[in-house]
């Protein structure tokens with residue numbers, strides 16, 4: 001068997017870096033990150049099911065600055081993966097492969113992910129104040 | 131005409147030996163999750179640092195509970211298949227790959243049903 005000697009693809013040393021590559025691998029990173037976030041979501045739901053005392057403890061952890069930083073990261077990862085996921089679905093349907101369109105939708109994904117993240121956090125802080 | 135690769139050509143292909151079926155479930159869960167994730171993310175944001183009574187009342191509302199369960203089912207199927215693809219990409223040793231795939235399946239199932247159980251417990255209590 002020659003399994004071990006096969007090169008990995010993409011062969012990073014012979015590829016020229018292009019921005020679309022970063023967008024593409026970011027879909028995978030955010031997917032894995034969201035899988036980690038799903039564990040926290042399950043913990044939060046279970047804390048809610050356990051009762052007021054443990055839930056207050058969970059909320060305090062999530063509300064600490066570390067907790068909020070992680071939640072900010074997950075918010076952005078969620079919206080990036082969602083927007084880029086729609087881009088993937090369009091490709092699967094055969095739309096948007098042309099280089100110019102693919103570049104434009106890539107920029108749109110980054111902008112939309114930031115806009116949605118800001119919107120969610122504005123709502124969160126408005127709810128906190130009110 | 132279907133976009134789908136004829137089964138006869140796809141059968142037995144890929145490390146999971148079920149390529150096209152899993153591919154379609156991954157896409158179907160993606161489509162379902164677009165509205166659900168938007169709804170859920172903004173609902174949680176609005177809930178913010180809510181106390182127990184407020185958060186529990188939100189989850190217990192029948193519409194929210196049912197949509198949350200649909201989201202949980204879609205999300206855990208989707209991330210299970212996603213992680214499977216990633217494991218197949220990066221783990222090349224046959225037995226390590228097998229063990230990792232099985233372990234991933236167990237862990238995902240436990241967390242997925244844990245989430246569903248929590249929602250049901252809150253909604254029904």
Ligand code: HEM
Nearest residue numbers: 028031032034035038082085088160163164167209212213
């Ligand atoms: C919000 C709606 C979502 C959409 C539209 C979506 C869409 C997609 C699509 C189309 C793919 C396949 C990408 C490819 O062909 O390479 C994918 C992969 C993946 N998704 Fe999602 N997704 C969503 C939410 C989620 C969530 C909530 C999680 C985790 C909790 C998740 C985890 C993953 C993982 C781990 C992968 C595998 C990544 C890879 O193979 O590179 N996704 N997603």
Ligand code: HEM
Nearest residue numbers: 151199202203204206207210211235238239241242243246
């Ligand atoms: C809270 C709800 C649910 C959770 C957390 C959940 C989670 C999972 C997980 C983690 C797997 C392992 C994936 C695999 O072996 O491919 C699985 C398999 C499966 N689930 Fe679910 N599931 C839920 C509800 C449902 C529902 C409502 C249906 C049917 C409409 C369903 C149909 C299936 C099928 C057909 C498989 C085997 C898939 C395959 O391997 O081809 N599940 N589920």
